[in-house]
Amino acid sequence: MTPDRFDPSQASHLSANRQDEALFPAVPEQNFQVRRLTLIALLIAAIVLPCVYVAAMAFSDFRAREADATDMALRTVRVAEEHALKVFDMNETLDSRIVDLAQDLDDDGISAREADIHEKLRVMGGGYPQVAAVSIFGRDGRLLASSRFYPVPTLSVAGREDFTGIRDGRDLEHVSKVMTGHVAGEQVFNMGVERRGADGAFAGMVSVALRPSYFSAFYRELLGGSDGTAMTMTLVRTDGAILAHYPRSPREPSAMPAQSPLAEAFAQGRRAGVVRTHSDIDGEKLIVAYRHVGSYPVYVLCGYRASAIWAAWYRHLSVLLLSLFTPSIALWCVIWLSLRRLGAEEEAWERWQAEASMRRSIESAYRQSRKMEALGTLVGSVAHDFNNLLMIVSANLQIARRRGAPGLDRELSAMERALKSGQSLTRQLLGVARKQPLRNETLALERWLPACRELLRASLGAKISLVIDVAAGIWPMRVDVAELELALINIAVNARDAMPNGGRFTVRATNIHFRHEDGFPLTGDFVQLSLEDTGAGMAPDVLARAFEPLFTTKAKGMGTGLGLPQVFAFCERSGGLAAIDSAVGAGTSVRLYLPRATAAPEAEGPAEARAEESGAPHGLRILLVEDNEEVAAGTEALLQMMGHQVTCVFNADTALRLFDDAHAKQARTGEPLPFDLVLSDIHMPGKMNGIDLAEAVLAFDTRLPVILMTGYAEELDRARHVNVRVLSKPFDIALLDQLLQAIQRDLAQSDTDPAPHPAP
Template identity: 45%
Template sequence: MITNPESSALDISALEIPVPPRDFGATRRMLMAALVASIVTPLLFLVTYGYFGYQTRVADSSEVIDRLARVAEEQAVKILDVDQEMSLRVMSMLGTDGDAQIRARQQQLHHFLQETAQRLPPVASIALFGKKGDLLVSSGTYPVGILSIGDHAEFRPAQVPDAAAIEVSLPERAPATSVDVFNTSTPRYDANGRFLGVIYISLRRDAFLSFYEQLTSHDRALTLGLFRKDGAILARSPPPKARRAPTNNQPLVDAIRVSNRDGRIRINSTLDGVEKLLVYRKVGAYPLYVTAGIPVSAVTYRWIKQDGLIAVATLLPCCGIWLLVLFSLRRLKAERIAWERWRAEFGMRLSAEATGRQMKRMSALGNLVANVAHDFNNLLMVVKANMELARRKGFNGLEKEVMAVERASAGAEVLARRLLSVARKQPLRQEEINLQRWFEDDAALIRTSLGDRVSLSISSFADIWPVHVDASELQSALINLAVNAKDAMPDGGEFIIRGENIEVAHASGGLKAAEYVVIACTDTGVGMTRSVAQRAFEPLFTTKTASAGTGLGLAQVIAMCEQAGGTARIESVVGEGTTIRLYLPRRAAQTETGTRVMPPSQAPAKASGKGSILLVEDNEEVAAGLAAVLEVFGWRAQHELTGDAALRLLDDGKTFDLILSDIQMPGVNNGIDVAEKVRRRWPRQAVALMTGYADELERAKHAGVAILSKPFNIDDLQALLQSVHVAASPVAGSGKA
């Protein structure tokens, strides 16, 4: 029963029960602290050391590939600078010669280009193309054949006057030499900016690949590459490893858009299919980039290989400490179980005392809620009385505003009724209800409360006994259950209502021996845990968010059942759903005689004639509002603040057609006392009472007078006045002693 060892010692000492001087909780906390410390301390050290070690390894690897990228950039700049120098020399020789002049000098130019290409190992060939892309001169062949590059992608941009100084083609295999090359093209223009042709220089890819292999020979995890600005691969060592590797490096293109010159990035390489650290640098002023990279897995492996031995050496002695602490915890658990068995009977006593304290707290909460609702109802009486006066006076141009206040007061009245219902102090209008007809009338309202995702199924209530309850309270209870079911089934489900007749032979579980109707409401929602189900009927207890629930729904349900003479019970399984059973009596426990609670009027009765009323009300604002309304109806009202003052006034010989008194008032005599004394001394005097408390209502029933339940409608008051005028006006005052 008791699971908290820290608090149990205090509770048992309060009962003056001798206990062994042993604090299992403190001992266990010390052992757990030692265990946690022996785990956290070395792990924290290893994590910190490993983190900084990993960051150092990443930084070192980044420095390595950064140096490689710089070296690769320098090599590419040298080759491309030579390429540009050759292009300038050729353009100087050609001047502004057109296609015809160049063809005429083909042999001379061929020998010059051939000698130049042979002196430069990275250069595979040099060729001159005319303004339409036709081959004019080549270092490889003389005379040249028919060849055109007019449809090549790198040739078309060169025809534009403001084209780039150099264009680079995709890699290809030279037809004459079968050498893998990529071509650079430099456009030629005359003095007027007219396009004359291009100078094509084919650079050997192996000039770059062999250099990259030398740079990465000490570490095969490294990669070096030369790329165009659109990500196209010109040279890369080693070649891409990914299956179906793309022809361009899209992550590199994305990085270039962010930083055009150079940068360090961590990417998922589409060429190798692994995560990599990558450094890229632009090759001088050329539209090319060199990259150097290393897989993150290689960096991680080297880090683990270096730091793993340190981790093993640190954790081995820790394992011995862990085993020792776990053994101690196991021994402590065995000792605690033996001790818990000894004090189990005292836990039951403590549980009973806690239950009693909880009942006292709930009773205090109910009284607080009832007092707040009572005062709130008095305020509503003032508002409703003044609204009726405004209506009787034609609104004076404020009809919309008054109607808005009337709608708000109606909502406030519902809230006050819910509060009083939870506190078991709501005045009830109990009546015999045929459930079959009642569900036929109210099923639509329940279905609306469930929303679109939840279906409603109501079994037949044809053979179910009538019940004796407050119809509005029963409606509120089922709507509350429907709303809770909807919240428990956010993805939809089914809400089932069934009825059953039962007979309880012996009182048990809050039920007296009697005949009951059980209304079982079942949902297929998420269900409740046992701890939540035990507290589900507590007022203000809710598992919903602050803006989604008030904790009054199920409290109203059980309050309605208990006020009717029954109870409510809950069964729930997590993940399967919840069933709440309402036990309602078949008939009232006693027959009401001589007292009637004024029901809501369907249409206002028209009072005729005038009379006098003694209004006994301790709230002057409520009294002023009611007096004003009574004057509008043609009745003269005299107000007294207490029942004592009212009795003194009657003893002095004052006569009235009606005495309308609140029940709860200061002084010796409350409203019920006034009614009882008036009925004894002046039996024919008309008396009516006003109240907002159910417990007062039960006592007032024995006085044999009409009762208005606060806050009542003005139509109810008018109906009461009409009945008094018809029945009591001929004998007003004559019945006084």
């Protein structure tokens, strides 16, 4: 659908835009979404980056602590291994000296020299704190001499594992398990060597009993200080038998489990290494460094508790978290507050934008109202004079028709068509200027629209198909039927111009209810009349000005720019609204929202003069009040041709003086008033207008009919309150004839009915 274009209005539109910009200068667009996404990204980064940093630092710190623990265990086990090696080497030397002492002596010889050997054993073993006792055993395992007792008690170790192992040549048993010594009387483990006789056969065993407590005390000193509880030390045989351990536990096992990383390492003969294992002795996970003690079947173990590593790591992590996340939390709070402030700022911005837009709209509407007011004043004056000219043409045309003009029928028909075009143009001008009087009536759309089909087809042309779709149960409307018909014609003509190659024009009617919360300018029940075409559509800048008076995109001479403005003005004055949607290539849809009527329908079809079939009234005495001499002359001639008596005056003041005189005469003589009807224009020179005259006449005699004529509706409401008939200039003579016939019938009835009868 193509609205009209009128080039001079472009300057007015640009001027209005410049005024808007001057009153409300443009401000930079606020991209709140970008700012919000930026803050959210910063917040995510402020959360993720510290967390990633803490995770990396925590992992690195834990690995470093494990490495430090392993290194400390290796250094400590090396010291313990050196210490154990010295002890075992010293014990081996001691065993060798005792073997030399008993050389060439059999069991009886040793028993015979027990006192001397006891003293020497006491001297040799008494200077070492780790040595609990030094003993010599015979071939049969009987105790022969000891550093602890003299004389020795009667006892035998023939069944002990260390005795049988040394006798049988098992190297492992050179270092026995921990036991309660028969000689020492305390927890010891023995380090023994065999004695051989002159024939080289097994002659017995020399044993040095070592105290595990000695090793535990050394380990306690070795692990002393703050790290004492973090590490453990163990002296263990290659078969897993525990010889000494620090720190001691109440339920300490005697041997390590057979299935463990350490047992596997011992079985493979590894001399040193580090394993991670669960300790049955300490009941927790350890990092264990182990070393083989010389050539002895003994390992020294140093374990670092995993719990100590974790505890130190937790302490460091707590400090790291506290030092890092305290400012991070502050930063999070700042960003969060910034997001909230941004939300409040966006809300305030939207409110400001809405207020600014509203103020611009109000300013624009005010300027438009002022322009429309000025235009209305100009149009009203021009249309009033133009209507008078049309009245002159119309009256004289009717006179010519009634008198008969042979050979001029074609010319008179052309004049009638031109007259109708002029009437339509004037009506459009008055409608846009809000000065066209509305004759609202209740309309049944489902019966009225089908009757308009031929009228719309004529406006659309043969190339365009017409579709009418009226929903079931459509509400009646309260509208001026003639104005609605004109609005449909205007829209149909625009649709035809937008579809030069043909298309489809659809008229749809549906019921719609608007609530206040819907945000629509209207509330209540309305009938939505949608008029859609499949034409070229409008560009956004054209769509924005579609309802602007005198704006057109049609070629010069093809449009007036009053079609869509008349539609908008008609809907607005009817209590509704007009809206338009369009896009280039997608067609145009004009929606008319017209108020629902509560009364029963009055109109059954398009507005048309419904003249009665009876003949024209005769014999009425009419007082014609018209200030335009030519209009008065033409109207008077027509009325006289209809058979009426006409008295013509040129202003309301003169007409009122006639009534004053007639009323005074009636009071003196009792004669009736000399007029049956007053036909008066509204706008006239003098102190009074036609409405004032009607009020004064009705004050004299409420039964006297008064018909007012007007070219626009500035005082139409007041005229209706006076309860008189109003004709819009230029009016149809047939309609005037119909009214005069009705008045004549009412007067005839009133002559036979003594009761007062109201004016029609």
